[in-house]
Structures are given as structure tokens and as C-alpha cells.
Amino acid sequence: MSERDKKFEDPQLAINRVYTRKGDSGQTSLVGGQRVPKTAARIDSYGTVDELNAIIGMCRQTLIDEHGDNDAFDELAHTLLRVQHELFNLGSILATLPEDIGEKMPRVDETDVAALEASIDKMNEELPELRSFVLPGGSRLNAELHLGRTVCRRAERKTVALAETEEVDPNAIAYLNRLSDALFVWSRWAAVKGSGADEVLWDPNLSAGSSA
Template identity: 45%
Template sequence: MKLYTKTGDGGTTGLYGADRVSKANIRVEAYGTVDELNSAIGVARAHGPSAEMDADLEYLQNALFDVGADLATRSGTTYEKKISRMDEQDTAFIEAMIDRYQEGAPPFTGFVHPGGTPVAASLHVARTVARRAEREVIRLLHEEDANAHVQVYLNRLSDLLFVMARAANQAAGIGEHAWLVKGRR
């Protein structure tokens, strides 16, 4: 099987089990940003996080494929039965992970500069991509029928990536740099 099909050469793509839409369609933008998020997490993994964090990041990458499939599949299609929709349980699992990583992070006192170790800096980038994906999903929800649980999931995921970055820096003995309000140097 060839990787290229040439079906997208005209600027359209097929939704899972549905019609073809513009590659600039809000639904495509949403799941495309989720794909970008998955890649950003892959970069963080390439920087060599702890074994526990790497396993959690791999779990998240797999879950993001489910998120992408959820977004790429319109309600009411026959293909809907072939995917797993995100739900409250997925969000609860992320919340439990946040609680676990918060134990290994310093107390939160305010905004911190993204950075630190390569793992932490990459997780901060992934966090910002998660926030953008969430905004794309919100736009989608305003225009079309989609699973609202995806937006909540992405919101929690960005929180998780933030606390994972802080925990990675803490484990490496790297301190955080707090935001200094203009004139308070």
C-alpha cells in the first residue's frame, strides 16, 4: 500500500466515515492541532524523562489518537461505533495523574517561566499546544456538533503537562523562575 493517495491534492480530506471537507475546516483544524500536540509530547519523550513519566506520556500519546478519532468522526455515522469517545472517566484519570505529579512538584505560588530541563521545556511547549487544541475544539463546538468532553479533557491535559514539567525540573534539582511584574526587579 502506498502512503500517498493524491486524494488530498485538491485541498480536501475525508472525515472518518463521512464526507470530504476542506483541510481548513474547523474540525480538521481541531484534530490537526491534537496531532501536533501528540508530536510535541513525542519530543518531550525524546529528551529522556524518567521511566514513570515516559510511560505516562506514552499513555497520553495513545489517548490523543482516541481524541483525534473522536474529533474526526461526526455523530450518527456508522463509523462512530468503531471509535472510543472521550468521557468523564478519561478526564478523571487525567485528574488523578495531576494529583500524583503535584506531589513531586514544588508548591504553586504563581506564574513561572517555561523552561528548565529539555524534558520540562518540551512539556511546556506541549502544554501550550494543548491550550491551542482546546481553543480549536471550543470553536468547533460553536459551529458543529462534537463531543464536549474533548474540550474538558484537553483543558485537564494542559494542566497535567504543566505539573509534569514542574515535577521534571524539581526531580532534576532545577529551580523555577517566577514572573516578575514590570518594575519589580
């Protein structure tokens, strides 16, 4: 791929040392160089996206460890890796004030959202009809994907909160919304296609209070 054909610009950075001591005052820098408190809504938003990226990486590694010899899981492994790159693109745009965003700056867009929707539709067709809420469990991969789903919802809430006071690309919110749905479907698919065990369904009468 030539430089002209690239959709986004390549990273322009060199990481020579890990610590700089600049954050000891409780502030950090945005992509444009502005210093802001680490408690700022924008930092909270892309920090949660970063947390989500780490969980997706954990899910992918669990998939490889548990199902690396199962060709049926290859597509999901590739999808999870793609999502990690997309989340980094999303974090990049969230870490940048609107006035500093360049034309070729990495971001998520309608194509990324549509790819998630296609994956949801394809895998959902292979799943049995759901007649109750499901609980995380049944396999490690299923539980980790559910963990990713809950953190993704939190990232979405943080980003929506940011959008209430600052300009945010609508595709950022749409992407996180669709990704949380995808993680739910992927968790079900992993349970059904992995161990073949029944999904853990919510039963309100299994609580301690139900038999009191």
C-alpha cells in the first residue's frame, strides 16, 4: 500500500523512555499538547477505551489458548485483533481536541460500525433463540467476553458524558454501542460453539431469598 492509498497517517512518535515525571502533578497531555487534569472527562473516556482494549486482548489470547486448533474460531480471533486496532484509533481521536484533528488522523467510522453489525448478524444466525437473560460463565472465554461487554458499556457512558460538554465524533459513540452488542453475541457464540455446554441462564428462583 502506497502512502497515498493509506486511509490514516502512520504514528508519528518515538518512545525512548517510559517515565517522564510530567504526570506527577495530576495532569496529562492531549495529542495537541494541552495539559489537562487526569480526572477530566476526556481522559476518563479514552482511558476506559484503553482498559477495554486490554480486555479484548485477554479474550483473544484465551481464545487462542483454548481453541487455537479449531478453525471455526479463526474468524473471531481475527475480528478481535481488528477491534483492538480500531479501539486504539478510537482512543486516538478521543485524546484529541476537535480543533487539532487532521484529515488523516486515525478514528473509527461508518465502515467499522458496519463491520461489527455484519459480524453480529452472521454469528447470531448460528445461535438458538434466547428466552432468558444469560449470566457470564460456562467457559473462561465466555466470561471474559462478558467482562469486555460491561467495560464497553462503561466506555460508552463515559463518552456520552463527554459529548454532553464537548464535541465528540458521533461514530465514536455508535461504535462503542455496537461493540457492546457484538461482545454479547460473541460470548454466546463462544459458549455454544466452544464447549457445547448449555448457556448459564438467569433464574430468579435460584436466589437465597426465593426459598425463604
